[in-house]
Amino acid sequence: MSKKSKPEWVPKDGGKAYTTTVVKGKESQHDGMPGNNNLKHRKTTSRRKLTIEDYVNGVLKHDRTILAQTITLIESNSEKHFEMGQEVLRQLLPHTGKSLRIGITGVPGAGKSSFIEALGCQLMKEDLHLAVLAVDPSSSLSKGSVLGDKTRMEMLSRHQNCFIRPSPSGGKLGGVTRKTRETTLICEAAGFDVIFIETVGVGQNEITVRSMVDFFLLLKIAGAGDELQGIKKGVIELADAILINKADGDNLKRAEIARRDFANAMHYLKSPTQGWTPETLTCSALTGDGIYPVWEMIKRFEGEVRKSGVFEQRRNQQNLGWVHDLVSERLLNKFYTDPKIKAMLPQLEKDVINGKIPPTQAAWKLLNHEL
Ligand SMILES: Nc1nc2c(ncn2[C@@H]2O[C@H](COP(=O)(O)OP(=O)(O)O)[C@@H](O)[C@H]2O)c(=O)[nH]1
Numbered sequence: 001m002s003k004k005s006k007p008e009w010v011p012k013d014g015g016k017a018y019t020t021t022v023v024k025g026k027e028s029q030h031d032g033m034p035g036n037n038n039l040k041h042r043k044t045t046s047r048r049k050l051t052i053e054d055y056v057n058g059v060l061k062h063d064r065t066i067l068a069q070t071i072t073l074i075e076s077n078s079e080k081h082f083e084m085g086q087e088v089l090r091q092l093l094p095h096t097g098k099s100l101r102i103g104i105t106g107v108p109g110a111g112k113s114s115f116i117e118a119l120g121c122q123l124m125k126e127d128l129h130l131a132v133l134a135v136d137p138s139s140s141l142s143k144g145s146v147l148g149d150k151t152r153m154e155m156l157s158r159h160q161n162c163f164i165r166p167s168p169s170g171g172k173l174g175g176v177t178r179k180t181r182e183t184t185l186i187c188e189a190a191g192f193d194v195i196f197i198e199t200v201g202v203g204q205n206e207i208t209v210r211s212m213v214d215f216f217l218l219l220k221i222a223g224a225g226d227e228l229q230g231i232k233k234g235v236i237e238l239a240d241a242i243l244i245n246k247a248d249g250d251n252l253k254r255a256e257i258a259r260r261d262f263a264n265a266m267h268y269l270k271s272p273t274q275g276w277t278p279e280t281l282t283c284s285a286l287t288g289d290g291i292y293p294v295w296e297m298i299k300r301f302e303g304e305v306r307k308s309g310v311f312e313q314r315r316n317q318q319n320l321g322w323v324h325d326l327v328s329e330r331l332l333n334k335f336y337t338d339p340k341i342k343a344m345l346p347q348l349e350k351d352v353i354n355g356k357i358p359p360t361q362a363a364w365k366l367l368n369h370e371l
């Protein structure tokens with residue numbers, strides 16, 4: 001139904017640096033930003049080249065168009081945009097940190113999108129502003145299905161208080177991670193109270209998202225054995241709560257059994273958050289049963305961990321981890337884009353595959369830049 005295309009705000013000379021694609025959404029009578037009901041200025045802002053000041057002020061004024069443009073700038077792979085994006089980010093930084101960041105993971109079909117729709121609509125009733133972001137480095141394979149299917153979030157995507165941003169495409173996990181972290185900060189500066197970061201459960205993704213959020217929610221379905229769901233114990237250990245979704249109709253009993261099984265299993269695991277015992281709940285994104293208790297639990301969690309200081313500690317740790325991730329990412333990028341390395345690599349790879357040289361020697365040769 002929906003078609004992917006370049007966003008309208010990509011400049012003509014933007015070239016491949018702008019890799020983002022968008023899925024056409026529903027027209028709204030509101031721009032989705034807190035306290036901004038005026039749509040009249042929308043078109044004009046996307047025409048001319050924005051300055052750093054334009055970006056910063058636009059985000060701070062909750063201008064949805066400029067918010068989207070700022071995220072596009074951040075997602076750009078060009079060096080020029082990178083510098084500019086970083087300066088915008090630096091200026092926005094004092095206005096960040098106030099939202100609650102929630103990670104949601106689960107296998108495809110677990111009901112993540114439906115759950116986000118159901119819980120998101122509850123948040124809308126409380127007049128909260130919600131941004132939904134996705135981390136999905138594999139989206140080119142799954143054809144952007146993670147948040148591409150806004151049909152599952154029909155109410156939310158039309159709601160004035162909600163902003164939905166699909167995963168940046170065309171990037172390795174590291175790149176997507178940086179972009180999502182930065183996008184989170186930009187959304188915070190724009191005044192969103194709650195940020196959902198959705199990811200498909202395939203292993204590495206969950207660890208990445210855990211490193212970005214305050215609360216991590218694992219969505220499960222009853223009946224599918226763990227091996228079928230492809231989620232190992234390691235992921236369960238990351239979760240502050242496990243939610244058995246699709247607890248409705250014939251599935252109700254099985255969901256409750258699964259919940260108890262998980263509750264028992266979790267007993268023996270270490271909690272990812274000091275002072276918090278992970279909870280196991282059932283819910284139905286379809287009927288809405290059990291959705292509000294999830295929000296109550298998250299608020300309880302926030303209250304407790306803020307009081308104990310664990311909230312702050314985790315954010316500090318996450319920031320440090322981010323620093324090291326950035327260093328690694330930049331170094332690797334610099335290394336592999338070096339013309340000398342680029343020239344050496346294909347032959348060395350062949351030599352390793354043909355058994356001419358051991359992998360270790362190939363690595364040292366690259367690192368020493370010698371032929
Ligand atoms: N019965 C039932 N079906 C659900 C529930 N939540 C989601 N579904 C269905 O499960 C399918 C996958 O849902 P979706 O939200 O797209 O899952 P995602 O891939 O994890 O985002 C869809 O057909 C939904 O209608 C639920 O609570 N109960």
Ligand SMILES: [Mg+2]
Binds near residue numbers: 114
């Ligand atoms: Mg989905």
